[in-house]
Amino acid sequence: MTEEIIIAGFGGQGVLSMGKILAYSGMMQNKEVSWFPSYGPEMRGGTANVTVIISDERISSPILNWFDTAIILNQQSMDKFENSVKKGGILIYDPNGITRHPVRTNINIYTINAADESARMGSAKVFNMIILGAFLKLKPLIGAEYMRKGLEKSLPARHHDMIPENEKAIDIGKSLVKQTYTLN
Amino acid sequence: MKEIRLMKGNEAIAEGVIRAGCDGYFGYPITPQSEVLEYLMANKTKERTGMIVLQAESEIASIHMVYGGAASGKRVMTSSSSPGISLMQEGISFMAGTELPCLLLNVVRGGPGLGTIQPSQSDYFQAVKGGGHGDYKMIVLAPASVQEMYDFAKLGFELAFKHRIQVMVLSDGAIGQMMEKVELDEQVPRWTDEEIVKLHPWSTTGKTPDRERNIITSLDLNPVKQEIINRNLQKKFKHIEETEVRFERIMCDDAEYLFVAYGSSARICQKAVSLGRAKGIKVGLLRPITLFPYPSKELEKLAKQVKGMLSVEMSAGQMVEDVRLSVNGAVPVEHYGRLGGIIPAPDEVLNVLEEKFIKENLLCKTH
CATH class of the missing domain: 3.40.50.970 (Thiamin diphosphate (ThDP)-binding fold, Pyr/PP domains)
Known part of the structure; x- marks a missing residue:
């Protein structure tokens, strides 16, 4: 099993930390993982993206141009990455702020209203965990106990009291996926 | 654990x-x-x-x-x-x-x-x-x-x-x-x-009565002495070339074509190797781990086996010179690089390998 993921959006949406929590959790479940961020001037207020790979085998290139899953959180990223999803792959996006919706017919597309949901939860901070939950529902690669370990490792100890809220957000994200993707 | x-x-x-x-x-x-x-x-x-x-x-x-x-x-x-x-x-x-x-x-x-x-x-x-x-x-x-x-x-x-x-x-x-x-x-x-005094007697740790002062300088105005100093340095580099070469072979045993790449380019080529193998192309990767000393002898050996080598670097073509020196004309060596901070993609480098070696060969055969 190798899952190649791109997560892309604005700096500040929690794109890089979502990737880090995913990678850390995968590692806790004894998977090989890599996390490769876009870094540089574009991060300051602009777009941010990270490539995360989770695999049972040694990971070759951490840098990719085709992905099994794209998690897209702003219009620029939609323009850039819609066509980078492998045929039969998954595109998850939050429709807030998206003016041109994805049009591809040979991939599976899921809209997740994470921004609305996080507002309902009263915490904009868990936005990225709702999205991550949706991903984990579609690709159940990592068990809940390893997600908890990943959260414990990724968050500084002073923020460990926020873990239950993050776990709740992951569960809500899971519940927002209406149809389930079948792995061929 | x-x-x-x-x-x-x-x-x-x-x-x-x-x-x-x-x-x-x-x-x-x-x-x-x-x-x-x-x-x-x-x-x-x-x-x-x-x-x-x-x-x-x-x-x-x-x-x-x-x-x-x-x-x-x-x-x-x-x-x-x-x-x-x-x-x-x-x-x-x-x-x-x-x-x-x-x-x-x-x-x-x-x-x-x-x-x-x-x-x-x-x-x-x-x-x-x-x-x-x-x-x-x-x-x-x-x-x-x-x-x-x-x-x-x-x-x-x-x-x-x-x-x-x-x-x-x-x-x-x-x-x-x-x-x-x-x-x-x-x-x-x-x-x-x-421990430092014992392990590194050359170091300037303070003079003791039982030995001369340790002097660390690169200056010697006497060219005869300076030549000896230089010859000794060269002897050391030669010794390092003989004893410290490190490299990794990935799918090289039956390879007909070879990527040569180090660092992050090697990771990209490793993916390109698996993409190539999936297409039936017998491609391997030699990854130098030491760039000095360079794995020249290994490349010389591989030159007897493969039909072409592609050096992939994020440069305009620097390591490729060492690949060419190593194989000394025995096999065609090409370079592919991206510049200025652009990272090549795995299928991009595989395409280049096919363009440079495989498609050309097919053309030759049909003529």
Whole structure:
């Protein structure tokens, strides 16, 4: 099993930390993982993206141009990455702020209203965990106990009291996926 | 069980030097390697081992602090990125002239000049051919993973003291910034003053009545003596070429075509190898781990087996010269590179290999 993921959006949406929590959790479940961020001037207020790979085998290139899953959180990223999803792959996006919706017919597309949901939860901070939950529902690669370990490792100890809220957000994200993707 | 962490390449080498018993780090921040200094500052390095971590006023000051620390037999290092490493060349040449061991890290970014902050491999010539003045070489290690960033801290110090030579870890922005799993090992204790005197009798640790003063200088105005000094240096480099070559062969046994790549380019080529194999192309990868000494003999051997070699680098074609020297015309050698901070994609490099070697061959056959 190798899952190649791109997560892309604005700096500040929690794109890089979502990737880090995913990678850390995968590692806790004894998977090989890599996390490769876009870094540089574009991060300051602009777009941010990270490539995360989770695999049972040694990971070759951490840098990719085709992905099994794209998690897209702003219009620029939609323009850039819609066509980078492998045929039969998954595109998850939050429709807030998206003016041109994805049009591809040979991939599976899921809209997740994470921004609305996080507002309902009263915490904009868990936005990225709702999205991550949706991903984990579609690709159940990592068990809940390893997600908890990943959260414990990724968050500084002073923020460990926020873990239950993050776990709740992951569960809500899971519940927002209406149809389930079948792995061929 | 070993301790496992998810770390950035820059953090991994910082943790690596602490655990390798490093005595002092002297550096100046620059993207994409500032996490090295940040990590050392933030992780109670002094409390853990007594290691000194100092932000100097410039790169020039940093390298000369390393010069001083190395002269006293300590495990010392600096790190920077391309423009900063250029500033250090004078100090590196002086350390080559005085045979002082040290660890240097270059997390390469695109150049020339200030260039960009994105990954590049365009400092190969500077690292491998001697960036400063005079006839000298450094051992150059090219990590291709975060684990190797960690491992090469300890290996780098071992090689530096074994041969009294400067060891450069030639990384790039991609390896520095990405996170992967790292297995950490036990703390190596720092040397005591007594151990330094015993292990490194050449070091300037203070004159004792039973011996002459130790003098560390690269200056000798007598050309006859200077030639002898240089010949001895060359003998050492030759010995290193014979004993310290490191490389990794990936799917080489039955390969008809070969990628040659180091660092992050090697990771990209490794993926290109599996994409190629899936298409039925017998392609392999030779990954030099030491860039000096270079795995020339291995390439010479592979030249008898493969139909063509493609050197993939994030440069305009630097390592390709060493590939060509190694195979000496026995087999066609081509170069593919992206410049200025652009990273090639796996299918992109595979396409180039097909274009340069396979499609051309098919054309020849049909004519």
